[in-house]
Amino acid sequence: MSTIDERRRIASTGAYEPSANGVATRVFLQPIAAPSILGLFGFAAATFIVAANVAGWYGDHATTPLVLAPFAAVFGGIAQFMAGMWAYRARDAVATAMHGMWGSFWIAYGILNILLATHVLTAPTPWYHDQSFGFWFFALAVITGSGALAALAENVGLFSVLATLTTGSALLAGGLIYGSHGLVTAAGWVLVASAILAWYVATAMMLAFAGGRVVLPLGKYSKAANKPGGRPTHPIELEWAEPGVKMGQ
Numbered sequence: 001m002s003t004i005d006e007r008r009r010i011a012s013t014g015a016y017e018p019s020a021n022g023v024a025t026r027v028f029l030q031p032i033a034a035p036s037i038l039g040l041f042g043f044a045a046a047t048f049i050v051a052a053n054v055a056g057w058y059g060d061h062a063t064t065p066l067v068l069a070p071f072a073a074v075f076g077g078i079a080q081f082m083a084g085m086w087a088y089r090a091r092d093a094v095a096t097a098m099h100g101m102w103g104s105f106w107i108a109y110g111i112l113n114i115l116l117a118t119h120v121l122t123a124p125t126p127w128y129h130d131q132s133f134g135f136w137f138f139a140l141a142v143i144t145g146s147g148a149l150a151a152l153a154e155n156v157g158l159f160s161v162l163a164t165l166t167t168g169s170a171l172l173a174g175g176l177i178y179g180s181h182g183l184v185t186a187a188g189w190v191l192v193a194s195a196i197l198a199w200y201v202a203t204a205m206m207l208a209f210a211g212g213r214v215v216l217p218l219g220k221y222s223k224a225a226n227k228p229g230g231r232p233t234h235p236i237e238l239e240w241a242e243p244g245v246k247m248g249q
Contacts, residue, residue: 032086032089032090033209034090034205034209035083035084035086035087035089035090035092035095035099036083036087036092036095036099036201036202036205037083037202037205037206037209038079038080038082038083038086039079039080039083039084039087039095039098039099039103039202040161040198040199040201040202040205041198041199041202042075042076042077042079042080042083042103042106043076043080043099043102043195043198044195044196044198044199044202045071045075045076045195046071046072046075046076046077046080046106047076047165047191047192047194047195047198048192048195048196048199049068049071049072050065050068050072050109050191051168051187051188051189051191051192051194051195052188052192053065053068053188054172054184054185054187054188054191055185055188055189055191055192056185056188057188061127061128062123062127065113066113066116066117069109069110069112069113069114070110072106072109072110073106073107073109073110073111074110076102076103076106077103077104077105077106077107077108077109077110078103078107079103080099080102080103080106081099081100081103081104081107082103083095083099083103084096084097084098084099084100084101084103085100087099087100093150094147094150094151094154094158097143097147098144098147098162101140101143101144102140102144105136105140108136112133126179126181128175128176128179128180128181128184129176129178129179130176131176131177133176134172134173134174134175134176134177135173135177136173137169137170137172137173137176138169138170138173138177140169140173141166141169141170141173144162144165144166144169145162145166147162148162148163148165148166154220155218155219155220155221156218156219156220157197157200157201157204157217157218157219158201158218159219160197160219161194161197161198161201164190164191164193164194164197165191165194167190168187168188168190168191168193168194169187169191171183171184171186171187171190172184172187172188172191175187200216201218203216204216204217204218205218
C-alpha cells in the first residue's frame, strides 16, 4: 500500500500511525457541513424582504423597516455572520469575507433601526435621500465587487449572486447619496434578483450535499459538476499533511 493510501486509511479509521522514532500519532477529522448554505439562505431572506420594500412592492418606508429589522438582523445578520466564521473553518476565503461582511451589515442595520425607533437618530426626509447611509452601500459595493471577481474561480452561480449584489449596492449608494428615487427603486429590483439567485445557489448546494449528486447546476468549471444526476467533483485534500481535510465548500 502506498504512503498516501495508508494515510487515508489511518485518517478514516482513526488508527494510530507509528512514526520512525517509535512515537505514535493519531489523526482526528472534524468535517463540517457547507456553511454557505446557511449564509446564503440568511442573506436571501433578509435581502428579499427589505429590497422588496425598497422597490415599493409593499408597506411604507417609515414603519415597515422597523418590523423587518429584527428578522434581518438575526437571520441575515447573526446567522450569516456565524456562517462566515464557519466558512473560515472550511478555509473558504470568499465565503468568509462575504458572509462576514454582509452578516455584519445586517446586524448594523438592525441596530440602526433600533436607534431610529427610539428617536436617538432622526429618519431622513425624504426617506430615499440619506447620504450617510448611502456611503454604507458604497463601501459594500466596492468590497462585494472584489468578492465577485474572486468567485469567478469557483462557479458562475456564486458570481451571479455577488455581481447582482454589487450592482444593486452601487445603485442604492448613488440613489441615497444623490436623493434619486428612481435609482433607489431600481436598486430594490436588482437586490431582489440577487436574493433569488442566492436562494437558488443555497438550494443547489443543500440538495447536492443531501443526495450526493448534482440536482441543480451551479455553473462549475467541470462537466460532471454541472450535469443533473452526476456526482459532484471530489474535494481537494492536502494529502501531504492533512489527509481527508477538505478545503472550501
